[in-house]
Amino acid sequence: MSKAIEQRAIVVVGGGPAGLAAGIAAYEAGQTDVLILERDTQLGGILNQCIHNGFGLHTFKEELTGPEYAARYIQRADELGIERRLGTMVLDISQDRIVTAVSPTEGITQIKAGAVILAMGCRERPRGALATPGYRPAGVYSAGTAQRLVNIEGQLPGREVVILGSGDIGLIMARRMTLEGAHVACVAEIMPYSGGLKRNIVQCLDDFGIPLLLSHTVVDVEGRDRVEAVTIAEVDEHLRPIAGTEVRYPCDTLMLSVGLLPENELSREAGVELSTVTRGPVVDQSLQTSIPGIFACGNVLHVHDLVDFVSQEAAAAGANAARYVAGGSHDAVDSRGVPVSAENGVRYTVPSFVDVDAMDDTLTVRFRVANEYRNRYVSVYLDDERIQHRKKRVMAPGEMEQVTLKKADLAAREGLAKITVMLEEE
Amino acid sequence: MYDVIIIGAGVSGCAIARELTRYDCTVCVVDREEDVCCGTSKANSAIVHAGFDAQPGTLMGKLNVEGNRLMYEWAKDLNFAVLPIGSLVVCVNDEDRPGLQALLERGEANGVPDLRIIERDELVELEPNISDEAVAALWAPTGGIVDPFGLTVALAENAAANGAEFKFDAPVTAIERAGEAWQVAAGGETLTARTVINAAGVYADELHNRFVELASGDDTLQTAMTVAAEPLSIVARKGEYYLLDTTAGQHVRHTVFMLPTAMGKGVLVSPTVHGNLIVGPTASDVEDKESTNTTPAGLAEVVSKSSLTVKNVPFREVITTFAGLRAHQAAHDFVIGEVKGAPGLFDCAAIESPGLTSAPAIGVMVSGLIVDALKLAPKPEGAFDPTRPGVVNLVITSFEDWDDLCQQDPAFGHIVCRCCRVSEAQIVDVIHRVPQPRSLDAIKRRTGATMGRCQGGFCSPKIMEILERELGIAPEQVTKRGPGSELVVGYNKDRIVAPDTAGKGGDA
Numbered sequence: 019m020s021k022a023i024e025q026r027a028i029v030v031v032g033g034g035p036a037g038l039a040a041g042i043a044a045y046e047a048g049q050t051d052v053l054i055l056e057r058d059t060q061l062g063g064i065l066n067q068c069i070h071n072g073f074g075l076h077t078f079k080e081e082l083t084g085p086e087y088a089a090r091y092i093q094r095a096d097e098l099g100i101e102r103r104l105g106t107m108v109l110d111i112s113q114d115r116i117v118t119a120v121s122p123t124e125g126i127t128q129i130k131a132g133a134v135i136l137a138m139g140c141r142e143r144p145r146g147a148l149a150t151p152g153y154r155p156a157g158v159y160s161a162g163t164a165q166r167l168v169n170i171e172g173q174l175p176g177r178e179v180v181i182l183g184s185g186d187i188g189l190i191m192a193r194r195m196t197l198e199g200a201h202v203a204c205v206a207e208i209m210p211y212s213g214g215l216k217r218n219i220v221q222c223l224d225d226f227g228i229p230l231l232l233s234h235t236v237v238d239v240e241g242r243d244r245v246e247a248v249t250i251a252e253v254d255e256h257l258r259p260i261a262g263t264e265v266r267y268p269c270d271t272l273m274l275s276v277g278l279l280p281e282n283e284l285s286r287e288a289g290v291e292l293s294t295v296t297r298g299p300v301v302d303q304s305l306q307t308s309i310p311g312i313f314a315c316g317n318v319l320h321v322h323d324l325v326d327f328v329s330q331e332a333a334a335a336g337a338n339a340a341r342y343v344a345g346g347s348h349d350a351v352d353s354r355g356v357p358v359s360a361e362n363g364v365r366y367t368v369p370s371f372v373d374v375d376a377m378d379d380t381l382t383v384r385f386r387v388a389n390e391y392r393n394r395y396v397s398v399y400l401d402d403e404r405i406q407h408r409k410k411r412v413m414a415p416g417e418m419e420q421v422t423l424k425k426a427d428l429a430a431r432e433g434l435a436k437i438t439v440m441l442e443e444e
Numbered sequence: 445m446y447d448v449i450i451i452g453a454g455v456s457g458c459a460i461a462r463e464l465t466r467y468d469c470t471v472c473v474v475d476r477e478e479d480v481c482c483g484t485s486k487a488n489s490a491i492v493h494a495g496f497d498a499q500p501g502t503l504m505g506k507l508n509v510e511g512n513r514l515m516y517e518w519a520k521d522l523n524f525a526v527l528p529i530g531s532l533v534v535c536v537n538d539e540d541r542p543g544l545q546a547l548l549e550r551g552e553a554n555g556v557p558d559l560r561i562i563e564r565d566e567l568v569e570l571e572p573n574i575s576d577e578a579v580a581a582l583w584a585p586t587g588g589i590v591d592p593f594g595l596t597v598a599l600a601e602n603a604a605a606n607g608a609e610f611k612f613d614a615p616v617t618a619i620e621r622a623g624e625a626w627q628v629a630a631g632g633e634t635l636t637a638r639t640v641i642n643a644a645g646v647y648a649d650e651l652h653n654r655f656v657e658l659a660s661g662d663d664t665l666q667t668a669m670t671v672a673a674e675p676l677s678i679v680a681r682k683g684e685y686y687l688l689d690t691t692a693g694q695h696v697r698h699t700v701f702m703l704p705t706a707m708g709k710g711v712l713v714s715p716t717v718h719g720n721l722i723v724g725p726t727a728s729d730v731e732d733k734e735s736t737n738t739t740p741a742g743l744a745e746v747v748s749k750s751s752l753t754v755k756n757v758p759f760r761e762v763i764t765t766f767a768g769l770r771a772h773q774a775a776h777d778f779v780i781g782e783v784k785g786a787p788g789l790f791d792c793a794a795i796e797s798p799g800l801t802s803a804p805a806i807g808v809m810v811s812g813l814i815v816d817a818l819k820l821a822p823k824p825e826g827a828f829d830p831t832r833p834g835v836v837n838l839v840i841t842s843f844e845d846w847d848d849l850c851q852q853d854p855a856f857g858h859i860v861c862r863c864c865r866v867s868e869a870q871i872v873d874v875i876h877r878v879p880q881p882r883s884l885d886a887i888k889r890r891t892g893a894t895m896g897r898c899q900g901g902f903c904s905p906k907i908m909e910i911l912e913r914e915l916g917i918a919p920e921q922v923t924k925r926g927p928g929s930e931l932v933v934g935y936n937k938d939r940i941v942a943p944d945t946a947g948k949g950g951d952a
Contacts, residue, residue: 109843120846123855147687151738152737163901172935198936199937
């Protein structure tokens, strides 16, 4: 490039809830040379289209809408004068933390960052990824795309709707479409449990009389130009449709809420190690990825249920990135610390490694469970010794769980080789 | 009165139109769909076949080899994506080696250059993921892959730039004699032409059979290449496919076919010019010529058959599945020529695989028949421009060049489709070309936008906005693929009755 490479202490990729909280925390930790790169023309990310309430109960002890929740952070970023470049899409991140971006006003720019914080969020799994048989007409929408059309553009994607998948956006959109004058026939979920929050099932389906069909999936989509009908069938324990259970629903819209995928194309190309379970980076206790100086937080790291936890996690990433830059951006890492193992019903943990010397006094380890469980214990083992054992009445894949590790406990154990988080029946 | 009406704006129709515009004549292409490339041309394997499949002496064999050669040549003028990656026909059983040898000899008889049988060691070197059962393969370096949409659009744009007219949403409802000429009713208009070309894909039998009805006993013909005035039957042969993400695009490096055996024909596994991996097709004859739906059985067949030649195909990386219909005819050869007893009515029918590869040669051949029949003269020197500007591809543009593009047009800095790296500038560019794309799928075919791993989840609303702005249409007029496929049906609360009018009935 003929243009000079700009030098910045911290570059945050993404100006949604994770990027905002990370940038603010880095600034407040003393590293004021923070730059947020955001591809949209405004900060706030996906919260801008989440006009329903229920955000911020943990953080602000009140129920905010998505835009209101984002506004609190944007206001704070404004107060601090944190620089942000909007309409700027990051194209490449190199191992030595050169970030290449493009924007209509600046063209291609390159920035060498002391630390990079990945906060790109996630995207929706599309219909094609399910290989659902049938036609491919107009009227098949992922729930988030439909949400954008309705909440931002004021446009109605359809009037008679079937929803496949009970992820939170699907549940929220079932209610939204109903409020905007459409009819939602049902929500079909292939698993025997919902992928969304319990409160959303109550407030978005039950309150509107919308049936949730567990262990059901779409087996056919009809309509050459526009959706005309979908057929839903019950599935067996191997998730295979059961012949004879098909029910045809005439409709003009099939909405999908069948999973969110952390958007790690940039991370992958940078060479960041990714987890096959979360599809997000494998991080240590400081939320640092396998590449020194590249941190990750929010839905790009693992898909969260509540934005409050995104903000908490991102604040930790921001503070750690600031500390990393203050420490002179050391590049060599001999060991990533003690591995954290997810076993027996725990699908994964974030982080995956803990460097006991470097950790704060306490460390939140977040995880999700693999199935719906009742009256199980969440246990933490240091090597073979169980140090935590806590009963939970209900756990479900749709809700994130956490345990807190104390540095004192870990440091007291000489030669600690493995930390295990697992579920136990007693 | 046109000199030529071409029915069907698929790859064959557009190739013929483009070749005809080299001559001093008036050409009109009509299609029932809203855009070019909406039928068989858009849903196929996107392969440039080397030419060893067809029997020597057939039109297929001749036009495939000639089309293959022209394809690479035309890409330079017309700027569509084609990659000569080579193809392999894999033999998974020593007993089947004679079949491989026969294929080699057939290819050589057809004039396919540089064919060679390679043994397992070399095969594994070329394709590390080849099946453990593979023993040998036919290596065809002239095989390749092409962007079928890009090819068809390029031909159409170049034809239009050289004077061809296009009429869309114009299904042909009647063909009648009009003295020495022919009348074609299409989309509410009655068009007249001296010659009519049937390039109607899976519906070419219906047109041909109408041609036969119109034929008289008098078989004075204008050209040497004729088709008997007998009914033709074209069967829609469905092929189902998996398309995998670009993360799987290098699973194979060449197009891998299976040598047909007693176990069946197998499916191909190939990279695409967009960097994806394509796996398919199945082959099942269907009654309904509109049935482009995928089926549980078909998709399962693709998965199981692919493993015969390539191991560990990462099907979890699927981004979409689709089905296309080939225009199959029992004699399994292209039907090209003037219908006996109906001077001026020409068939270009039963164009099934390798029809896409053959398209350039079909264009040359069929336009040649028309030139002979109408005694057309070439346009004066310089009046025909063989070149068509390409569409910028930012995936392969260096950052330096991209920065230059942004200086020329800031819209190159606004990424609309993040998966396939398509900017607003490319979308606006193609919208203002002729034939004009007016739908989401038409934009997809020209730019690649919505073709990536999120399948338009992120960029569809943005492209809809650009279409509204550039075409001056309302949101509810934007379609996925033409009339009837509107993307939004109205506005929030537009059917909710205000409380003071609810229950009152009447006209209020």
